[in-house]
Amino acid sequence: MKSSVTQLVELAPALAAVLGGDAVLTDDAQLDAYTADTYWPAIHARAAGAPLGRPDVVAVPRREEDVATILRIAASHRVPVTAWGGGSGTQGGAVAIEGGLVVDLRGLDTIVEIDEVSMTVTAQAGVNGNVLERTLNERGLMLPHYPASSEWATVGGYVAARGSGVLSTRYGKIEDLVLGLRVALPDGTFFDSVPAPRHAVGPDLTPLFVGSEGTLGIITRATLEVVPAPAERTFAALHFPSVHAGVDAFRTALARGNRPSVIRMYDEEATRRTLSPVVGEGLDGVVAIVVFEGGEPEVTAAERAATIGLARTEGARELDPALARTWWDRRYDFYKPPHHPELPSxxxxxxxxxxxxxxxxxxxxxxxxxxxxxxxxxxxxxxxxxxxxxxxxxxxxxxxxxxxxxxxxxxxxxxxxxxxxxxxxxxxxxxxxxxxGLKLAPFMQAQHGAGLEALRSVKSALDPLGIMNPGKLGL
Missing domain, CATH: 3.30.300.330 (GMP Synthetase; Chain A, domain 3)
Incomplete structure (x- = not known):
């Protein structure tokens, strides 16, 4: 839904009147910064001088209430709205393909509360992942998420894209860590989760917004589960005779209740081209990096021994654990040059x-x-x-x-x-x-079948004007 010239001319002054002029960006150089996340076609198109999408206006709210105000103004002007966090998404979910308004949430950067009794943290959507982690670590806690994008990503992006981190095998993905949300809805009102994440007061509506990518509203804060920073973290590296053997070994280990925090198993091609260059070893075959952690060293050691024992029954042999430690220390290097590709690739x-x-x-x-x-x-x-x-x-x-x-x-x-x-x-x-985002939108019908129509009905009810992140999720 492209906006008319009149709608766009009126939009920036209307926003500036309530947010302040410094919170509304309209200069070309400022807008160019929002033309691509890390979606390859968006990067490719921007480099060619023909970006897939470019906002007409960017608003930078400083308060959660500002987000609701922005959405009311956008609705009154019938202007498309795209939420922007750290810009680290790989699917084009933050690309404003219909132009209009981008809401940069990085101004919502307050860690509202760390509850060390309930083991939760409440943070606004624009809090950077690494900033949040450092703050928790100072209290002996961690958010057990650790995505590769944490250097750039924000709390809102974690939830909106339904992401995962390297510790998911033990602690779960982001949807397992979300306890509550505040969401600014398209009509400018707020949805707030009920105070307890487990209840029988009808359906739980919070998961509706996890993975919604700004199509149903804009997440302004999240309450997430935290855990004590582990007293013990140990490492193992295993060589398997085949992918099949490795899958069977870890399937059995998990079925018996073992919970490594990391299992990263590389097939032959990935070992040679991806793992070896980063850890600095000439590895070949199927190699698995396994990490164990917890508060009790004896428990961690027992879990490690049990998992490795089951791997041996599938023909695995142990490699130097230092390989796994090196992988942990360099785990983000995979996503940066020279290991991450660049155009014209x-x-x-x-x-x-x-x-x-x-x-x-x-x-x-x-x-x-x-x-x-x-x-x-x-x-x-x-x-x-x-x-x-x-x-x-x-x-x-x-x-x-x-x-x-x-x-x-x-x-x-x-x-x-x-x-x-x-x-x-x-x-x-x-x-x-x-x-x-954009990348998988064409396949949503094949994946969900009639379920996609149900999702479209929800979208229509919450966003009858169709202004929220158009073109994403196949909606």
């Missing part, structure tokens, strides 16, 4: 999740549909298994084409289409933790 991560019964079919499907099919284009596919559940696991399938040439965008989109189609046909789910 084409890249993307087809992260998928499946039950243990189907995960091997999904792994083979990705090999056939992506690695084998696009090998003539120079594609490399590096797959690791990084978030594990009692019922299944996920594959982080990173593809890289060193140079896509003139047809790079078409090649990127076709790789994604073939990969997602193959995953769905094999019984997998197309996304574990990166969100949907």
């Amino acid at each position: 084409v890249w993307g991560t087809i992260d998928v999740v499946a039950s243990y019964r189907t995960i091997h079919d999904v792994h083979r499907a990705l090999q056939t549909a992506v690695r084998d099919r696009y090998a003539p284009d120079g594609l490399q596919l590096r797959m690791h298994f990084s978030h594990w559940y009692r019922w299944g696991t996920m594959i982080y399938a990173r593809f890289l084409i060193p140079d896509g040439g003139q047809d790079a965008r078409e090649l990127h989109d076709q790789v994604w289409a073939d990969g997602v189609t193959a995953v769905l046909a094999a019984g997998g789910v197309m996304n574990d933790h990166h969100g949907v």
